[in-house]
Amino acid sequence: MWISPIKSVVCLPALRRSSLRCLGEESKMAISKKRRRRASIVIPQREHSAPPGSIEPPPNSSTSRLHVIAYGTDRVExxxxxxxxxxxxxRNQAPGVLWVNIEGIGDASTFKELGDLFGLHSLALEDVVHLHQRPKxxxxxxxxxxxxxMPTSDDTASLEQVSIFFGADYVITVQDGQPGDCLEPLRQRIRGAxxxxxxxxxxxxxxxxxxxxxxSFFPVVEQLNGRLEQFEDQVIDRDGDELVAEIHAARHELHMLRRVLASSREAIGLLVRGEAGPISELTLPFLRDCHDHTAQLLDAVEALRxxxxxxxxxxxxxxxxRMNEAMKVxxxxxxxxxxxxxxxxxxxxNFDRLSSPWNMPELGWRFGYPFALSLMLGTSVGFLLYFRHRGWLGKTRKKTAHVRGELS
Structure with missing residues (x-):
């Protein structure tokens, strides 16, 4: 990652095609939007009277749908x-690895039966149905x-919780039911070997x-980078509360991204260090690479902040x-x-000219009025020339144009 000294553009590493497929087209269209929906910080809600390990999905949750891929080296079901x-x-007939993907957390019975089948801990199942968990x-x-x-679009206000269980021969992923995900390229890799x-x-x-x-966070960070580039071009000339509100919204989204990515790096770091999860020696180098991706994203978010x-x-x-310019004028x-x-x-x-020849002699002069006007005009022109000579007039526009030329 590097930062351009002219445009302050955060340059991210080359993205994988899978992440670009998830969010590529929408991220290009979102840069032209003028207003953004502010990302809200959601506090998880729990039933205080429920005992630990209770599986109580939130109201109006979508129905759970199961999609299974079982594969080995020679076949896929x-x-x-x-x-x-x-x-x-x-599961009894699976050729090798079993991947169960569940969309929707509305069926408590599904998760209870799933826990009985795979021996999943009740506290973990409780966290599955209680959304807005910290990555861990x-x-x-x-x-x-x-x-x-997981981001569901290029808008950072739209994040979806993904719970992952994995054991010796199975992986279970649970999504809260929002349409679409970024895992389809992975499914294609399994189908096509x-x-x-x-x-x-x-x-x-x-x-x-x-x-x-x-x-999938790389396109999100790129989209934020594009928005900030636009703000950088507009901040010199554009005024008003709308631009300030957009910059504050971007700062809030970056704060939320930093919080999510920092917790994700910590969680993946636990797996890399062998403090959580059955990870083989063959998988550890790849997991370290994933941990490095989270570090790159976090560095990019810090630079954008x-x-x-x-x-x-x-x-x-x-x-x-601009206020000083107005005051100067x-x-x-x-x-x-x-x-x-x-x-x-x-x-x-009002002095009486008849009482003394020194009382306003110019009032009786034939050219007195033109002389007064000429004196006023000469005084004004003299001041303007002096102000221009001191650089107080005529150079502000040139300096602004010069600064804008450097930024471009």
Whole structure:
């Protein structure tokens, strides 16, 4: 990752095609939007009277749908199941690794039967149905439980919780039911036997799922980078509360991304260090690469946060500069009219010219009025020339154009 000294553009590493397929087209269209929905910080809600390990899905949750892929080195079976009972039969006939993907958390009975079938811990199942969990990794007797947040679009306000269980020969992923995910390229790799995924075990599949989710954040960060580039071009000339609101919204989204990515890096780091989850020696190098991706994303988010802070300072400086320019114009006008007012008031004094020849002799002069006007005009022109000579007039526009040319 590097930062351009001219445009302050955060340059991210080359994205994988899987992550670009997830969010590529929508991220390009979103840069032109003027207003963004602010990402809200959601506090998890729990029933205080429920005992630990209770599986109580939130109201209005979508119905649970099961999709299963069972594969080995030589064959793949894929089907949609209606209940866990059919999954029990399929598990006994699975050729190697069993991947169960569940969309929707509305059926408590499904998760209870799933826990009985695979021996999943009740506390982990409780966290599955209670959304907005912090990304984490936990190890139990014969399986591991990982929670990650997955972007469902290029809008950082839309994140979906993904719960991952994996053991010796199975991987279970649970999504909260929002349409679409970024895991379809991974399914295509399994169907087409591309890469090494069919030659490895369940821990490699768990890594592949986590790696795909982490890589899906790259287009989100790129989209935020594009928005901040636009703000950087507009902050010098554009004024008003709308731009400030957009910059504040971007800062809030970056804060949420930083919180999610920092927790994700910590969770994957536990797996890398062997403190959570049955990870084989063959999978560890790939998992370290996934951990490095989270570090790259976090560094990019930190750089964008610094850019947002710089944009706010630049906007405040621009607003102060425009105010100073207005005050300078008013000061110049007042400075020019002060001697004009003095001349006008001087010749407006009512002295009797008949009582003394020294009382306003110019009032009886044939060219007295043109002389007064010429004196006022000469004074004004003299002040303007002096102000221009000192650089107070005529150079601000050139300096602004020069700065804008450097930024472009």
């Amino acid at each position: 894929e089907r949609d199941l209606d209940d866990v009972a059919a999954l029990r039969e399929l 990794a936990e190890e139990y007797d014969d399986h591991a439980y990982v929670v990650l947040q 591309r890469g090494r995924i069919r030659q490895h075990g369940a821990d490699y599949l768990a890594y592949a799922v986590m790696d795909t989710i982490v890589d 610094e850019l947002v802070a710089g944009l706010m300072d630049l906007h405040l400086a621009g607003t102060s500069n 008013l000061t110049i006008i007042a400075t020019i009219f002060i001697p004009l007012s003095f001349i006008a008031s001087l010749y407006g004094m």
